[in-house]
Structures are given as C-alpha cells and as structure tokens.
Amino acid sequence: MFIRQLQRNAGLTCSQLATDQRATLEKGKLDWTWLMSQSYDGASNICGAIHGLQARTGSRSLQAIYNWCNAHRMNLVIESLIASCTSTRNAVGIQEELYVFFGGHKRHDAFYSAQEN
Numbered sequence: 001m002f003i004r005q006l007q008r009n010a011g012l013t014c015s016q017l018a019t020d021q022r023a024t025l026e027k028g029k030l031d032w033t034w035l036m037s038q039s040y041d042g043a044s045n046i047c048g049a050i051h052g053l054q055a056r057t058g059s060r061s062l063q064a065i066y067n068w069c070n071a072h073r074m075n076l077v078i079e080s081l082i083a084s085c086t087s088t089r090n091a092v093g094i095q096e097e098l099y100v101f102f103g104g105h106k107r108h109d110a111f112y113s114a115q116e117n
Helices: 015-027 053-058 068-082 086-103 103-117
Strands: 037-040 065-067
Touching: 015 053, 037 053, 053 065, 065 068, 068 086
Parallel strands: 037 065
Antiparallel strands: none
C-alpha cells in the first residue's frame, strides 16, 4: 500500500525526511512492524546505507527492504538513451523548445487566434 509521497518543502536532509516519515506513520496510526518495503530515488540523503533515510527506516523496521523507485530508474534510462543518439537528442530538444515557446499565455492565445482567422 502506498502511504504518501513526502513533499520537497518538508526539508531534504535525512533527519527532516525521517521526522516527516515518522509523523505520517503516526498520524495514520500505522505500526512500523507492518512496513515491508520502502522505495525512493537514489539521492544520497535517501539511499545512504549508513545515514540515509532507508537506513533509519530499516533500523525501525527490519523487514522493510529498500527498492529503487522504478519511475526514477526508467527516467534515468530514457535520459541516457536520448543522450546517446545525437538526432534523437536534437529532436527532443526542439520539441522542448516548442513546448516552452508555446507554453506562454500570450503566445498560446496569439497562436490560436491566428489559426481561427
């Protein structure tokens, strides 16, 4: 069961994240012994085996194994694939520039009104 995603504004140090995690479990009246798995990205304050959040969580719940977040892992694979092919990297770069260009409200409205006329 997914409990919730920790918010970035909660603080990014391991102790701040651990405090937020503890408060979330206590608020939901969830027992640490029921925690079977934990999944985060690979940031050092999270995955550190000695001082990271996964180590702190593992010390409270021995059966809570650590898994890399698969969405984050997939994002890293896609970024690596795009970076390895020049033509793909250029095509994605152009798409990103178009998205940013047309994302502004004035340009967006002007583009649509020009198409209607």
